Amino acid sequence: MKRQIPLLITFFVGTLLIISVFVPPLGDLERDFTLFFDIIAVFAFFLGGGNLLRIHLMKLANRRKDWGFSAVTVSGFLFMLAIGLFKVGNPGGIAEAVDAEGSWFKVMFDNVINPLQSTMYSLLAFFVASASYRAFRAKNREATMLLIAAFIILLGRTPLGVMLTGWIPEWMSVAQIPNLAVWIMNSPNLAGQRAIMIGISLGVIATSLRLILGVERSYLGGDSD
Amino acid sequence: MKMKRGEVIVLLVLAVGSVLAYLGKINGWHSGFMFPKWLSITIVSLTFLSMVWMLVRTIQGKLVERRIVFLYVGIAVALPLLMELPQKIIVSDIVRAVYTELEALQPGSKVLVSFDYDPASAPELQPMAEAFIAECFERDLTVIMMGLWPQGPQQAAMAVDSAMKRMGYTDQDKVYGVDYVNLGYQAGNEFVIQRMGSSFQSMFKTDFLGTPYEDIPLVKNVKNFSNINFSFNLSSGFPGTVEWVQVAVDRYGLRMGAGNTAVQAPTIYPYVRSKQVLGLLGGMNGGAEFETVTGLPGKAIGFMLPQSFAHLIVIGFIIIGNVAFFREGRKSRLKG
Numbered sequence: 181m182k183r184q185i186p187l188l189i190t191f192f193v194g195t196l197l198i199i200s201v202f203v204p205p206l207g208d209l210e211r212d213f214t215l216f217f218d219i220i221a222v223f224a225f226f227l228g229g230g231n232l233l234r235i236h237l238m239k240l241a242n243r244r245k246d247w248g249f250s251a252v253t254v255s256g257f258l259f260m261l262a263i264g265l266f267k268v269g270n271p272g273g274i275a276e277a278v279d280a281e282g283s284w285f286k287v288m289f290d291n292v293i294n295p296l297q298s299t300m301y302s303l304l305a306f307f308v309a310s311a312s313y314r315a316f317r318a319k320n321r322e323a324t325m326l327l328i329a330a331f332i333i334l335l336g337r338t339p340l341g342v343m344l345t346g347w348i349p350e351w352m353s354v355a356q357i358p359n360l361a362v363w364i365m366n367s368p369n370l371a372g373q374r375a376i377m378i379g380i381s382l383g384v385i386a387t388s389l390r391l392i393l394g395v396e397r398s399y400l401g402g403d404s405d
Numbered sequence: 406m407k408m409k410r411g412e413v414i415v416l417l418v419l420a421v422g423s424v425l426a427y428l429g430k431i432n433g434w435h436s437g438f439m440f441p442k443w444l445s446i447t448i449v450s451l452t453f454l455s456m457v458w459m460l461v462r463t464i465q466g467k468l469v470e471r472r473i474v475f476l477y478v479g480i481a482v483a484l485p486l487l488m489e490l491p492q493k494i495i496v497s498d499i500v501r502a503v504y505t506e507l508e509a510l511q512p513g514s515k516v517l518v519s520f521d522y523d524p525a526s527a528p529e530l531q532p533m534a535e536a537f538i539a540e541c542f543e544r545d546l547t548v549i550m551m552g553l554w555p556q557g558p559q560q561a562a563m564a565v566d567s568a569m570k571r572m573g574y575t576d577q578d579k580v581y582g583v584d585y586v587n588l589g590y591q592a593g594n595e596f597v598i599q600r601m602g603s604s605f606q607s608m609f610k611t612d613f614l615g616t617p618y619e620d621i622p623l624v625k626n627v628k629n630f631s632n633i634n635f636s637f638n639l640s641s642g643f644p645g646t647v648e649w650v651q652v653a654v655d656r657y658g659l660r661m662g663a664g665n666t667a668v669q670a671p672t673i674y675p676y677v678r679s680k681q682v683l684g685l686l687g688g689m690n691g692g693a694e695f696e697t698v699t700g701l702p703g704k705a706i707g708f709m710l711p712q713s714f715a716h717l718i719v720i721g722f723i724i725i726g727n728v729a730f731f732r733e734g735r736k737s738r739l740k741g
Contacts, residue, residue, distance in 0.1 A: 210599075211599075211600060211603055214593070214596040214599055214600055215600070217593065217596050218592065218593045218596060218600075221592050221593055222592065225592070275615065276614070276615070277613055277614040277615055279558075279559055279562065279613075280614075289556075289559055293524060293556075294524040294527065295427075295524075296524075297523060297524035297525040297527075298524050298525060298527055298528055300525060301525040301526065301528070302482075302528065305478055305482060305715060306474075306475045306478050306479070308719070309474050309475075309477075309478045309715075309718065309719050309722060310471050310474045310475065312719055312722060312723050312726070313469070313471075313474050313722040313723060313725065313726040314471075314726060316723050316726065316727075317726070317727060317730045318727055318730075319730075327723070327727075330723075331720055331723075334716040334719065334720055335716065335720070337667065337687075337688065337690045337712075337716070338690065338709060338712055338713035338716050339492035339493055339494055339709055339713055340713045340716065340717060342493045342494075342495055343492070343493065346493065358495055358497075362497060365671060365674055366674065366678070369671050369674055370674045370675055370678055373671060373672055373674060373675050374675050377675060
């Protein structure tokens with residue numbers, strides 16, 4: 181029973197929602213089910229926050245390796261949660277927006293979260309450059325084609341491409357780097373992306389059918405029997 | 406890992422420099438400061454010559470260390486911010502298409518902008534957000550903003566502030582709740598879009614400031630997507646443009662353009678070709694092209710010089726790496 185009831189619920193809901201797409205009078209069902217999803221999603225916030233606290237507090241309590249980072253994580257989490265919930269420093273008090281001018285939340289967002297997240301993302305530029313230098317090799321024909329395409333895109337997506345090949349006459353404009361970059365994006369890239377999308381969609385349909393029909397049971401946890 | 410004294414000094418200098426630059430930014434110490442043209446050309450030339458020198462050393466068998474690559478990328482993205490060199494930006498058709506859509510709208514038309522990104526992607530997406538909102542204000546279009554990412558509404562508020570400053574507007578020129586509104590964040594990913602198809606109010610009971618939906622003049626008559634004239638999605642991942650296309654465009658017929666990070670933009674091209682996305686701003690370059698076509702230069706055009714310089718440096722190092730690869734033989738590997 182422990183397994184059969186969830187399987188029955190999955191079959192019933194899955195089948196009903198597929199039918200509701202094709203039968204207009206059942207269209208409202210879809211809206212109601214998405215509302216259920218919203219309600220469940222709210223619990224995920226509590227679950228996520230609770231899990232984060234549990235893991236890091238245990239690490240702190242046991243003084244495990246790098247426990248200092250956990251201390252920073254927990255204090256940062258609790259601090260942001262407190263100033264967001266109680267709207268500390270808000271000129272209009274608890275009734276005003278959480279990020280009103282002058283609120284601690286806005287100060288932290290503008291001066292800590294924003295620059296830190298931007299910095300983390302910007303570091304990618306250094307690693308991409310280093311990885312390209314060490315690993316982007318013309319090892320064979322396919323790798324050489326990829327390398328040439330990368331050069332064209334790198335130059336074509338900046339004014340450099342115009343500067344380098346802008347002198348090419350109009351009747352040969354297809355050879356200008358920005359136009360070559362557009363062609364790469366509009367033809368080979370497009371074909372590849374479509375192939376990937378169609379493949380993913382077929383995979384999603386197959387997986388959904390397996391779930392609805394009870395063939396795929398790993399979401400129930402434990403062994404699949 | 407032991408650090409050499411020289412590395413510690415470089416790190417300290419960089420840290421002090423960063424703090425001074427940040428303090429300078431918030432206090433306006435160096436606003437408007439730019440290198441003279443001769444200095445810019447000298448820096449570019451020296452960088453180029455030093456890379457040629459590195460190429461020669463590589464041919465001689467002396468490999469470039471990884472920290473040198475990092476140093477050059479740092480120089481390539483930092484110094485050009487203070488340079489003024491001429492650059493020609495050509496507006497591509499997919500960027501012009503977004504502008505054409507705005508051009509076709511009547512003053513007062515409602516434009517829905519979804520901010521589906523966070524500060525990590527802001528350096529790329531924020532300039533195009535500011536340019537898009539500035540253009541909407543310039544054309545007297547009304548803007549309804551929202552976010553499927555928790556930090557999206559904050560990015561929206563920052564974009565509006567910046568656009569207002571750029572256009573010289575005050576709170577009286579563009580009134581909150583009448584000319585623009587920020588509905589805030591709603592959890593639920595694509596299901597939010599789906600439910601907005603039947604009722605905006607069911608998803609946004611209040612706006613970002615806590616004002617009840619029905620009390621906001623701009624949206625009190627907006628029931629669902631059928632009351633929106635054009636939509637623009639700024640996204641750097643999930644949920645983002647793909648979800649908006651699959652739900653709002655396909656099922657409710659919303660007219661939509663998009664602005665994406667350079668990494669994500671190639672995945673959106675199939676939707677552009679099928680006209681599900683009417684126009685696309687891809688990465689910093691897309692933002693710069695949009696600023697060019699609108700005639701409102703902003704951050705994106707300013708950031709194109711560092712991007713060009715950084716791309717050139719990356720290409721240079723790829724060439725150097727390949728020279729080392731062929732010199733050492735195809736089986737050898739670099740220890741960078």
